[in-house]
Amino acid sequence: MGRILEIMKNIQKRILSAAVCSVLLCFASLSSMAQDTLLGRMEQLRKSYGIHFIYDATLTGTLNTTRTQSAPAATIPLEEALRRAFNGTSVSWQLRGNNVVLKSVVEPAKPRRYAISGHITDAETGETLIGAGILSGQAGAVTNEYGFYSLPLSAGRHQLQVAYIGYEQVTLELDLQRDTVLNFSLKNTAELDAARIVARKDAGLQSVYLGSVEVPLVQIRNTPVLFGEADLIKSLQMLPGVQGGQEGLSGLYVRGGGPEENLVMLDGVSVYNMDHMLGLFSIFQPEAVKNVTLYKGSFPARYGGRISSTLDIRTNDGNMKETHGSFTVGLLNDRFHLEGPIAKDKLSYSLSARGLHTVIAEPLLRLFLKDKYVNYFFYDLNGKLTWRATDQDRFYLSVYHGADNGTF
Numbered sequence: 001m002g003r004i005l006e007i008m009k010n011i012q013k014r015i016l017s018a019a020v021c022s023v024l025l026c027f028a029s030l031s032s033m034a035q036d037t038l039l040g041r042m043e044q045l046r047k048s049y050g051i052h053f054i055y056d057a058t059l060t061g062t063l064n065t066t067r068t069q070s071a072p073a074a075t076i077p078l079e080e081a082l083r084r085a086f087n088g089t090s091v092s093w094q095l096r097g098n099n100v101v102l103k104s105v106v107e108p109a110k111p112r113r114y115a116i117s118g119h120i121t122d123a124e125t126g127e128t129l130i131g132a133g134i135l136s137g138q139a140g141a142v143t144n145e146y147g148f149y150s151l152p153l154s155a156g157r158h159q160l161q162v163a164y165i166g167y168e169q170v171t172l173e174l175d176l177q178r179d180t181v182l183n184f185s186l187k188n189t190a191e192l193d194a195a196r197i198v199a200r201k202d203a204g205l206q207s208v209y210l211g212s213v214e215v216p217l218v219q220i221r222n223t224p225v226l227f228g229e230a231d232l233i234k235s236l237q238m239l240p241g242v243q244g245g246q247e248g249l250s251g252l253y254v255r256g257g258g259p260e261e262n263l264v265m266l267d268g269v270s271v272y273n274m275d276h277m278l279g280l281f282s283i284f285q286p287e288a289v290k291n292v293t294l295y296k297g298s299f300p301a302r303y304g305g306r307i308s309s310t311l312d313i314r315t316n317d318g319n320m321k322e323t324h325g326s327f328t329v330g331l332l333n334d335r336f337h338l339e340g341p342i343a344k345d346k347l348s349y350s351l352s353a354r355g356l357h358t359v360i361a362e363p364l365l366r367l368f369l370k371d372k373y374v375n376y377f378f379y380d381l382n383g384k385l386t387w388r389a390t391d392q393d394r395f396y397l398s399v400y401h402g403a404d405n406g407t408f
Contacts (some may be wrong), residue, residue: 038063038064038086038089039060039064045081045085048081050098051078051098051100052098052099052100053099054099054102055102056104058104059091059102059104063091078095079095092104111154114180116150116151116152116160116176116179116181117149117180117182117392118149118181118392119394120132120134120143120147120183122186122188123185124187125319125320126320126341127316127317129143129186130143130291130314131143131214132149132162132163132186133162134149135163136161139152145268148394153176156175157175159171159172160173160174160182164186167188167189168186168189181391181392211295211296211297211299212295212296212299213239214291214294215232215235215236215293217286217289217290219235220235220292223235228331232284232286233284236252236292236294237252239294239296241255241296242294251275251279252309254296254309255297255308255309257309262311263309263310263311264313267313271283277378277404283380285337285352285354288350289315290314290317292312292314294312295310295312315350315382316350316384318348318349318385318386319340319350320344320346321341321344323341324339324340332356333357334355334360335352335353336352337352338350338352347388348386349383349385349386350384350386352381352382353379353382354380355379355380356379357377358375358376359377361375362375362405376405376406377404377406378402378405381401383399384396384397
């Protein structure tokens with residue numbers, strides 16, 4: 001029994017010794033950590049070099065938590081010791097006699113940038129405006145083929161100017177503090193400010209402004225053509241660098257390239273046959289078209305696939321405000337156009353139809369003459385639905401159908 005008590009006493013002594021060692025090691029570790037902080041290193045430097053540190057009380061927390069490198073040797077110059085102690089920390093120092101002034105190094109905040117985005121439309125019809133400009137100082141942006149723009153700006157006050165040819169300019173003061181959606185509606189005006197035309201020295205082969213031409217719809221509708229029928233492709237043949245091949249036909253030869261080297265797109269979809277009656281008419285109805293852009297060179301990479309030119313045609317979105325239309329009887333064909341809102345300012349439609357006069361006679365000929373008649377006709381149908389789901393989301397459904405039919 002006495003042997004067991006002696007063994008238990010030895011075990012208790014060993015446990016007590018281990019606990020005392022652990023406590024001593026903990027204090028030693030804490031002392032070492034205290035010396036590794038800037039505050040502990042400053043105390044060492046004060047004793048070694050006889051200097052005093054001057055700093056704001058708000059810097060105490062930083063000095064007490066910031067770790068530093070190994071202790072500098074006491075034999076090196078004071079400035080070198082200070083450089084080693086404060087290198088890589090957020091505290092800067094300046095030696096003034098026996099005093100060392102400490103300051104917090106605050107990195108300058110980067111100016112925050114936000115984006116202004118939205119759509120620019122016609123105030124009367126709600127139709128989106130392609131190529132409208134928005135400007136703030138030296139920064140600016142233009143609307144894309146959907147009438148959408150996005151302009152990144154730094155936070156703060158800005159003056160925005162929104163303009164489009166033939167429309168009144170809009171000016172808006174804005175304090176930008178977050179990403180903002182701004183939609184603009186411009187009013188049509190018949191008055192134009194005087195323009196000053198200045199030539200550029202870089203015009204020519206070195207110019208970066210070459211390539212694209214936007215054709216006004218008024219020019220398309222007023223271009224003199226065969227039989228008085230307005231035709232988009234024949235209007236383009238009047239432009240420099242563009243030829244039409246045989247007189248009266250709607251082929252497109254751009255700067256020596258053939259018709260097969262042109263990329264023709266209708267609402268972003270490639271069109272591979274754009275002619276009726278062996279090239280006498282094109283399939284594009286003037287009433288259905290909103291914007292026409294011809295790239296004769298240096299066209300964007302997204303239009304890859306052709307080497308001569310790119311013709312980008314965008315159709316009407318439809319009037320968001322009121323319903324209106326037209327009916328035209330020509331020498332060779334009849335045209336019908338109707339557009340308007342289904343839900344005002346939310347959902348609109350645009351519908352255009354065209355056909356040769358003989359398309360009306362086709363049912364009668366088929367009824368009375370059975371299979372013993374001769375007839376030829378063509379027709380085109382364009383339809384588009386536009387839905388403004390939100391200020392940032394738009395949905396489009398564009399449809400085209402056309403055909404040439406002949407019975408001989």
